[in-house]
Amino acid sequence: MHRIIIIGGGPGGTITANHLAEHLADDIRRGDVAVELITDKPEQVYKPGFLYLAFGLESPERIRRPVRELVSPYVDVRIERVVKVDTDQRQVLVEGGKSRPFDQLVIASGTRLEPSATPGLAEAGDWFYDEKAAQKLHDKLEALEQGRIVVSVVGVPHMCPVAPLEVTFMLDQWLEQRGRRDKVELAYTYPINRTHSIASLAEWATPELQKRNVQIETFFNAESVDVERKVLQSMEGTELPFDILIAIPEHRSAAFLEESGLTEAGWVPTDRETLAVKGQDGIWALGDTTNLPVSKAGSVAHYQSAALSKNVAARAHGHGPVARYDGKTICFIEAGLDKGTFIEFNYARPPQVQPPTKMIHWAKLAYNNAYWLTAKGAL
Amino acid sequence: MAEAVKQEIDARGSACPGPLMELIRGIKASSVGDAVAVLSSDPGSNKDIPDWVDKIGYELVSNEDHGEYHRFVVRKTK
Missing domain, CATH: 3.50.50.60 (FAD/NAD(P)-binding domain)
Incomplete structure (x- = not known):
């Protein structure tokens, strides 16, 4: 056997x-x-x-x-x-x-999340990478009438690398729909010198963030959170105050x-x-x-x-490896609440971003349900 | 002094998260004084990696051109 x-x-x-x-x-x-x-x-x-x-x-x-x-x-x-x-x-x-x-x-x-790896984050931060945390964040978003939300990529690497951009775009439109966008400032931080590690995605996302009046902080590697002052501090020496900190915590196996x-x-x-x-x-x-x-x-x-x-x-059956993974990846990207795009790439072919459409957004929502066929190995 | 590399990360062909993010991952898991090497086939790394090292105040120990890729060695100095 x-x-x-x-x-x-x-x-x-x-x-x-x-x-x-x-x-x-x-x-x-x-x-x-x-x-x-x-x-x-x-x-x-x-x-x-x-x-x-x-x-x-x-x-x-x-x-x-x-x-x-x-x-x-x-x-x-x-x-x-x-x-x-x-x-x-x-x-x-x-x-x-x-x-x-x-x-x-x-x-x-x-992976498992490890918010405690960043001093102050577990006490003062929020995230959306598990059910309880996502629901807690929802409660806070509903209650915030005015103030400042910071979206920060703290952990590297992390699950779903496009999610920080998605949550920022969705926040903008969600707040707009509630008539609060002009009372809530948005800021987005990223560890390297552009808004995403994929250069073509960053080229698309940066003007989209600017158009939505989102403050952009690049070269920002979050190091700690001052819980009392509600301030996020980076390894590079920058400080960002917040009312809600939506963080991507450290991950570990x-x-x-x-x-x-x-x-x-x-x-x-x-x-x-x-x-x-x-x-x-x-x-x-x-x-x-x-x-x-x-x-x-x-x-x-x-x-x-x-x-x-x-x-x-x-x-x-007594044989050596017969198949090779070529780095293939596909990611849907929500560009708000009603438009989306996607990227597809592998080790040899870098990704190109298509203009967001309502059709791709609906395809994403459809896939959210069709996913269970993938889990069963059928799709 | 020849650098003693604590960890070497092969990020060739990495579109996402990309060589600089891989380097940051390695550096975060390192101790002060450790050197981390990253292999990158992305031409953008020639600017991205030295810029980040300069911004954060670490040491770029070397940047070797191997033709199809570069090998960067960075030391965590603080």
Whole structure:
């Protein structure tokens, strides 16, 4: 029996599980291969929905589904918390003292937010990267009649690299619709010398922000928050006062990976094409937890899973890697509440921004629902 | 003194988050005195990386031209 364990019930985990169930269906039926998915969360959440939740435009119930409903019946789903990967004994240790042996392991455990890594941020900041925080932010936005909102990219790297721009554009129009835009100042900060790391996106976004009268602070690497004064301070020595601070907090990979010695500088060192974990045998990684220089976005996990699952299946049959991930990424970008655009790129081809349209915005809203077909490996 | 690079980041072909963001990630995870190397195939890095290093007051130890890519080494000095 060849045992394959996938850790993680997010997009990377469920899509990989479903691809493996397809590639190895005959082996699983014969009892030669077993595929297990271990996750500590019984439900998968469609994280892009949190952005809409922060504006009261989405409900928590609509953006989550039970993991068991998303995964092929050929895959055993275990709702357990992983505490360590024992790479010597080739087993996953879970809470309660049990161990799960593996021949191959797929790490798809995503990231966790670490606002406490930035002094003062947990006390004085808000964010929209989890359900509770997005709802709290929504309450604050509804209550703010006048003042100043600062959108700041604090953590690098972070999930959904276009989200800080999206939330700023959406804030502008959302406040305008409520007749408060002239009473609420908006500021946007970014760590490097332009408004986004993608040069073509920054070229489009900068005049759009200026047109909306958003204060732009570049070369701003937020270092701490003065909770008493409600001031955000940067490594470069700039200070920004705020009434609401919408921050992108620091991110890290799952704690058990650090415990297991599977990280370097906080992330899992991964081959950029085969997705094998460097220095390990038969261990693979995809999605937000890798150290790859690609976006931490669901589309990346989606496209990586196509290559990774073929390589895992090939190894189960005694072969070397047969597929390569080429860096493919697609990101929708909301340019307000009623227009959107998208970018598509890979390692060899940089992104180009298309002019935003209502049609792309509606396509994005449609995909927010169609996503569950992706999670099932069908789209 | 030859630089002792604590971490080398291969950001070649990285459109997003991009070589400078990858460098900032590496620097944030480093200790004062550490040197971090980043490989970039983006021509914009020749301006972006020295500009940022200058702005923040760190040390650009080297910028090597390897033809299809550059290798930057930056030391966190404070």
